[in-house]
Amino acid sequence: MNKQSESRSPLTLRSWLERLAQTDRLVVAQPGMELKHQIAAIGKRMDTSKAVLFPQPGGHSIPVVTGFMSRREWIAEAMGVDNSELLQAYRHAAENPLPWQEVPAGSAPCQAVVHREVDMRTLLPIPTHSEHDSGPYITAGLIIARNPDTGVQNVSIIRIQVNSKDRMAVLMLPRHTWAFYQASVKKGEPLPVAVVIGVDPLTLLASQAIVPINHDELEIAGALHGTPLRVTKCLTSELRVPADAEIVIEGRILIDEREMEGPFGEFPKYYSSAEKREVIQVDAVTHRKDPIYHTIVPAEMEHLLMGAIPREATLLAHLQRSFPGVQDVHLSVGGTCRYHLYVKLRKQREGEPKNVILGAFAGHYDVKHVVVVDEDVDVHDPKQVEWAIATRFQADRDLVVISGAQGSILDPSTTVAFAGEEIPQEMQGISAKMGLDATRPVRYEGHVFTKVHVPGEDRDPAQYLQGPATAETRKLFAE
Numbered sequence: 258m259n260k261q262s263e264s265r266s267p268l269t270l271r272s273w274l275e276r277l278a279q280t281d282r283l284v285v286a287q288p289g290m291e292l293k294h295q296i297a298a299i300g301k302r303m304d305t306s307k308a309v310l311f312p313q314p315g316g317h318s319i320p321v322v323t324g325f326m327s328r329r330e331w332i333a334e335a336m337g338v339d340n341s342e343l344l345q346a347y348r349h350a351a352e353n354p355l356p357w358q359e360v361p362a363g364s365a366p367c368q369a370v371v372h373r374e375v376d377m378r379t380l381l382p383i384p385t386h387s388e389h390d391s392g393p394y395i396t397a398g399l400i401i402a403r404n405p406d407t408g409v410q411n412v413s414i415i416r417i418q419v420n421s422k423d424r425m426a427v428l429m430l431p432r433h434t435w436a437f438y439q440a441s442v443k444k445g446e447p448l449p450v451a452v453v454i455g456v457d458p459l460t461l462l463a464s465q466a467i468v469p470i471n472h473d474e475l476e477i478a479g480a481l482h483g484t485p486l487r488v489t490k491c492l493t494s495e496l497r498v499p500a501d502a503e504i505v506i507e508g509r510i511l512i513d514e515r516e517m518e519g520p521f522g523e524f525p526k527y528y529s530s531a532e533k534r535e536v537i538q539v540d541a542v543t544h545r546k547d548p549i550y551h552t553i554v555p556a557e558m559e560h561l562l563m564g565a566i567p568r569e570a571t572l573l574a575h576l577q578r579s580f581p582g583v584q585d586v587h588l589s590v591g592g593t594c595r596y597h598l599y600v601k602l603r604k605q606r607e608g609e610p611k612n613v614i615l616g617a618f619a620g621h622y623d624v625k626h627v628v629v630v631d632e633d634v635d636v637h638d639p640k641q642v643e644w645a646i647a648t649r650f651q652a653d654r655d656l657v658v659i660s661g662a663q664g665s666i667l668d669p670s671t672t673v674a675f676a677g678e679e680i681p682q683e684m685q686g687i688s689a690k691m692g693l694d695a696t697r698p699v700r701y702e703g704h705v706f707t708k709v710h711v712p713g714e715d716r717d718p719a720q721y722l723q724g725p726a727t728a729e730t731r732k733l734f735a736e
């Protein structure tokens with residue numbers, strides 16, 4: 258499935274940047290760009306066209322890189338597959354994890370330099386991104402934690418606000434890191450975590466896999482690489498981290514401490530408000546000899562795609578288990594690559610699209626609006642999906658609405674009813690769900706639901722065209 262293992266040594270962050278550089282997809286900024294807003298502003302403007310490397314950001318010796326995974330076809334390229342195989346290849350890796358390979362502690366590149374006394378405000382070049390952000394945020398930090406009960410690791414990306422010399426506040430969504438933290442709290446112990454910054458594209462993608470708890474995303478990284486991921490033990494905990502990472506922050510999420518976190522501009526292109534949230538106590542920082550710091554500009558394509566592709570792959574797998582007629586899914590960019598799911602269905606029976614809609618809501622709590630379309634509609638083209646809604650959907654019979662379900666706490670419309678009040682954690686993110694069956698009837702008269710097609714329109718007409726009008730052909734429309 259994966260060509261990586263056949264033709265190349267495992268992809269690293271540095272080899273990927275080199276490939277981008279050789280193909281004019283990486284641009285180097287002037288030295289000394291400001292960490293506050295300037296890096297994010299430039300990264301945002303270059304998003305989907307080029308990755309940007311910032312030497313000496315804010316005078317810091319560690320360079321910052323951003324935007325190296327901001328196109329769907331770059332992600333497919335990193336995985337060694339065609340765009341059309343992307344979801345199947347990701348799914349194959351998620352379902353066939355490869356156990357990691359341990360590199361002795363101390364000999365891993367990510368531990369070449371060790372800092373026991375740290376000041377997070379100056380040690381790393383951490384940018385401040387959006388206008389109303391509370392300050393510098395680590396946005397591309399893989400949080401690695403261990404289930405205190407089973408010892409199985411979890412990887413996720415969690416936003417991290419640098420609060421002081423050795424303390425950082427985090428927003429944990431109600432998923433696996435949160436569950437491990439709850440188990441730790443029950444035991445009365447802090448939860449050891451590692452924050453890994455600067456990993457290869459495939460490990461980054463693997464961190465976003467939507468797999469059950471106790472499935473180690475680093476093993477999915479191995480499967481994506483086609484070879485076990487090299488890991489090494491942290492200096493201050495039992496955690497295993499990618500040995501070839503650029504930077505590793507070791508610490509613990511404290512059990513009784515809370516500090517203010519936010520506001521922060523998030524993927525839905527809105528700010529999350531400031532609230533008291535959990536705190537990481539930093540114990541050590543290790544890094545490569547000349548490390549590179551990766552930042553993801555929030556709500557831009559690198560951020561959105563990183564979430565979309567693993568979600569699409571798992572939602573497709575989830576739906577196909579119950580509905581073999583499901584052919585493709587897409588989380589649209591306008592729906593922040595999280596909230597709007599388009600499903601392509603080869604419909605066999607009436608009613609089936611509504612079952613698909615219900616199944617999709619169960620696939621991930623972020624899915625808010627689902628549109629089911631027929632196989633003649635390209636779910637990657639929002640214009641075609643809108644066309645299907647315009648011509649194959651009747652609101653009184655084709656609409657499904659569910660009230661009071663769990664939604665995304667980052668969707669601001671879920672919290673409007675509570676404006677001005679403190680919302681208890683268990684009440685956050687309550688959301689309605691809506692499904693649109695935009696499929697045509699299975700049986701219809703004549704060509705009433707046949708999409709207009711001109712025979713030959715799919716062929717490139719180049720061979721039939723003369724080219725620009727010449728003096729001779731201009732005579733055809735001479736006044």
Ligand code: MN
Pocket residue numbers: 411412433468469470471472474
């Ligand atoms: Mn997980």
